[in-house]
Amino acid sequence: MTEPTRITDLKDLKAALQLAIGVELSTIPVYLTGLYSIEEGRNTDAAQTIRSVVMEEMLHMTLAANVLNALGEVPSPEPVDFQDHRNLSPIPAYPLDSPLISGIGTLELLPLTPQAVDSFVRIEHPLHGAATLSDIPVEPGGFRTIGEFYDAVDAALSDPAICPDDIFAPVRQIPDSDYYGGAGHVIEVKDRATARAAVLKIIDQGEGLPEEYLRLPAKTVTDADRLGSGWQMYSHYARFRELQTGRRFRTDQSADQNPEGSMLLVDYSAVQPALYTPRNGESDGSPEGSALDTFDLAYSQLVDSLYRAFAGEPTKDVDPLERNADRERPSLRRAVHAMYALKNTAIALMRTPNPAKPGHTLCPRFSYVPPGGDRDKLVQHVEGRGGQYR
Incomplete structure (x- = not known):
């Protein structure tokens, strides 16, 4: 070997x-x-x-x-x-x-x-x-x-x-x-x-x-x-x-065994039939394409936020639960909040019928568009459509 x-x-x-x-x-x-x-x-x-x-x-x-x-x-x-x-x-x-x-x-x-x-x-x-x-x-x-x-x-x-x-x-x-x-x-x-x-x-x-x-x-x-x-x-x-x-592990089982504990049922019918389509150049201008672009922009900004946090770039972290909420600190919390916010956009996509594939819905692409010319075009397109899928 x-x-x-x-x-x-x-x-x-x-x-x-x-x-x-x-x-x-x-x-x-x-x-x-x-x-x-x-x-x-x-x-x-x-x-x-x-x-x-x-x-x-x-x-x-x-x-x-x-x-x-x-x-x-x-x-x-x-x-x-x-x-x-x-x-x-x-x-x-x-x-x-x-x-x-x-x-x-x-x-x-x-x-x-x-x-x-x-x-x-x-x-x-x-x-x-x-x-x-x-x-x-x-x-x-x-x-x-x-x-x-x-x-x-x-x-x-x-x-x-x-x-x-x-x-x-x-x-x-x-x-x-x-x-x-x-x-x-x-x-x-x-x-x-x-x-x-x-x-x-x-x-x-x-x-x-x-x-x-x-x-x-x-x-x-x-x-x-x-x-x-x-x-x-x-x-x-x-x-x-x-x-x-579809079952939990018993406490006396090892990880290489089949779980034999209580049932953990997954209903695969209670799932949106999303179908992934990779990003392929600029948007086609359709409402569905604009919705996908909006998600890609939000995801790209989330990734940037994570890397800014990892790079130690401080941000004003306004947290009403903290006494010194206006202090500057690395922005990981903001990035985590952004990830939670991304959920709503993703769920909206997965409830939108895919016109090219009857019986399926749109699927988030999680396509990162780097800062620069392509990102600028994406921002202009999303803002031109009102910033969200309507």
């Missing part, structure tokens, strides 16, 4: 962490499309499961950004060079075939269907559904699995020859107080130990789960992985396996 790719210098380590932010981002639209397709008030257990995973993916992005900042590099959506790969974009475009991680397969935007849930499980499985690691082909400078990728990041962080002790500094750190809505905590990175702890948290909660963890109790939960409500945030893989099989 080909030896795993190793990260051997600081330049590649920084590029890998830029791409790690993108790896975590790439799963969020996949899960949100399934979540937003659920009819209001239906499949509440499935919705809670998917929502909890999405919020933890936001945590993982933040952890990777904190590590990158501590190494003196500002998180950026710009393409990077890594190993034999040139101009790898951290920002996903769907359908996505990762040039970095071969085993993950094609990431598609689908409503909540058995096929979609199968893809959730494949993403979070340590081997992405393969029987053995050797069954997964790999390109030079790439990785078979997300776990292999994070192992290489952790190994590089552990090596003083790659990142000496004096390179770590607690700069542009997102504080734990800015994260909410999911399990786990933001780790502010100040040294090698906290950098590795941040990467380990990503591995433990979700993608990167070591294969041997499948033989541990499926509902392994630490105090750090509980919500105040008592909701147990065990691994993403185990949570999605419960959706896939």
Whole structure:
């Protein structure tokens, strides 16, 4: 079997962490499309499961950004060079075939269907559904699995020859107080130990789960992985396996078994029949095209907001629950609020009939349009249509 790719210098380590932010981002639209397709008030257990995973993916992005900042590099959506790969974009475009991680397969935007849930499980499985690691082909400078990728990041962080002790500094750190809505905590990175702890948290909660963890109790939960409500945030893989099989894990079962606990029924008929169509140039000028453009603009601005937060750009955070609500702080909270606001636009799309495909509705494209000429055109078009689909 080909030896795993190793990260051997600081330049590649920084590029890998830029791409790690993108790896975590790439799963969020996949899960949100399934979540937003659920009819209001239906499949509440499935919705809670998917929502909890999405919020933890936001945590993982933040952890990777904190590590990158501590190494003196500002998180950026710009393409990077890594190993034999040139101009790898951290920002996903769907359908996505990762040039970095071969085993993950094609990431598609689908409503909540058995096929979609199968893809959730494949993403979070340590081997992405393969029987053995050797069954997964790999390109030079790439990785078979997300776990292999994070192992290489952790190994590089552990090596003083790659990142000496004096390179770590607690700069542009997102504080734990800015994260909410999911399990786990933001780790502010100040040294090698906290950098590795941040990467380990990503591995433990979700993608990167070591294969041997499948033989541990499926509902392994630490105090750090509980919500105040008592909701147990065990691994993403185990949570999605419960959706896939329609049953909860018993507390005495391991993650590699079929769940045999209480029923967790998913009604796939209570889902909007959204059909994804990729962005293809400028809008066709139709009301439906304008609605899709409005969503793409909102999503692009959300991604920009996340990166501004990760880059430590302060904003006035007006929070009536805080005494010093007018202070300047990193804007992660605003970005999270924007993600929640995006839900309404997505739901409106998924209730709009697709004129080109009878029996289907529109589907959010989660198409990122970079700032510049194309973004300016998109803004002008959306504003020219009144800023929303009417």
